[in-house]
Amino acid sequence: MSEEDNITGNGSSLLEVEELKMHFPVRGGLFSRQVGAVRAVDGVSLSIGKGETLGLVGESGCGKSTLGKAIVRLLKPTAGSVSFKGHDITHMGQRALRPLRQDFQMVFQDPAESLDARMSVGELVAEPMVIQRMGDRQQRRERVAELLDRVGLPRSASQKYSFEFSGGQRQRIGIARALAVNPDLLVLDEPVSALDVSVQSQVLNLLMELQRELGLSYLFIAHDLAVVKHVSDRIAVMYLGKIVEMSGADELYRDPHHAYTEALINAIPVSDPSQRRDHEPLEGEVPSPINPPPGCAFGHRVSAPGYKESIEMDIRLKEIAPGHWVSNCPCCVGQQSAGGNIES
């Protein structure tokens, strides 16, 4: 991405990701040589401003969780760069990275799996502060009580174990733990997908409230488009390791340009039986990222008429309106019926 193409939501950006690639080697043969690569994230550029939520949507296997992990440096990117508050963290070693980790934390999908069952809730929430050498024991204990209040759990919870809590409460513990070190950015990887609807809305309200009060920035990764739209300022749509469209949340739903975005929106069930539609669903599935088809991967899936043209092209995001970026793929953009089955 060149200088003038800098993809920024607003002026002061906290996180800048440029041309990020995360490939995993595939080994095989007699000497376990590398025979290929899973291109989980294949050239992604984005930025998140202070106090902003960027929603990241896409189907399973599109690389959205890998992207989240690469951003918080739980993975070492293959190429490209991640900078946080102006520091390039792409190639930092774990030791150099540790003090910076205070500023960005991650919340995982399944709190039952991401919280150590042998630690009390108090220990779980205090652990990030211990690692960051924040305060003494007494100060940490006070801070834990404060955090539990903040996420709506009783203070008595700190003596209990995570498995004694329901799914929604466990996710609150996960959020309290992430907030312990006063981060600026939270990467939320499917934070409400494992929760029941009535609990889901409680956790979403908590996240929005925390953002307002603490000025947090979120990268909100989810597959539920209605949820993502509700909490996000801007949304990026990912397909097979690449962002195909990114724009303001309302605009994306009002005026989607990429055929894949349109197909995703059309697939959401509408909670109103009187508006039942008789739509033909999108055919096919996300192809394997091991040997992705050349050119536009989505055009290939739906056998779009213009697919052949895309093979020779350098497909990248172009800004078609202020803040609205769409891949310049000839087969999926600008043709209403590019998706084949998508109603125009």
Add this chain to the structure above:
Amino acid sequence: MRNEDPDKVAEGRNHGEPEPEKGELLRVRDLVSAFDTDKGQVRAVDGISFELEKGRTLGVVGESGCGKTVTAMSIVDLLPKPSGQILDGSICFNGDELVGADKERMQGLRGNEIGVIFQEPMTALNPVHRIGRQITEALKLHHEMESRQALQKAVELLELVGIPAPERRVIEYPHQLSGGMRQRVMIAIALCCEPDLLIADEPTTALDVTVQAQILNLISRMQDELGMAVMLITHDLGVIAEQCDEVVVMYAGRIVERAAAEELFANPRHAYTRGLLASIPRLESERKSELPTIPGQVAAIQDFVEGCRFCQRMEREGALTEIRPAYEEVSPGHFLERCPECAK
């Protein structure tokens, strides 16, 4: 083949007024299913009644632990033994009483007259057997088909459920298929004996929205072709709105409300139903606005009160939580648990 009865198909997709008695396929009366646990016997399903007409789709919606799956398992006698058992009530299928029916009768019923598909196809399919063998098993068992003939039928079924290159897929193993393809295989197995009733327990919960739309579309198509009734268990109100004729709302082991889908969404009477409908983020709702929530959480199963369990969640006391509210028909086809507080 049993399905060549033309009346059945015609009557099946009648979306108008249900024809009483004549078309009734399943009648559940005062069903109580319980489990023995180390905290004593708990009633996961506590006195529920409903009917399902031939060819129609009944949605069962509620949060985890509300007894949706236990209801389904009770119908096909698959409660885990010896801890789970039906304590009381009756399940009448096609005029036969299933509660207390002998093992041979139930074996002849499962997979033959009643097909079942589960949420996670990878755990329901046997990983060491080829796809073909898993489909032909039921055909050989229930219809005493020859291997060659059964395999031919398996290929036809895979083609019917939209699996490309079916003759190659029958010799593959489950791990070689994607999640959506595995769920199609499950549907093929469930449909191979052309059942009168398909019980689908969260069939699309593990799938992406686009694949979910494909699978739901497939189930409707199969329903049209075979004239079968479907009991669709889900926590997703959007899926209910798109698929179902009638809806049962379960809370803490009981049915709190039941009505035709359009009636339920347009005129929900129980506070729990209203809360559920309000708490889902919708595409048209204002971004970042506070979502309505249902306060509190479902009580643990061993703590369920005899009275209104939603009042228990609301921390109300006295007669409300002591006396079980009557479950009555409040307008034609609209049934309600008439708690004086929750169903005004």
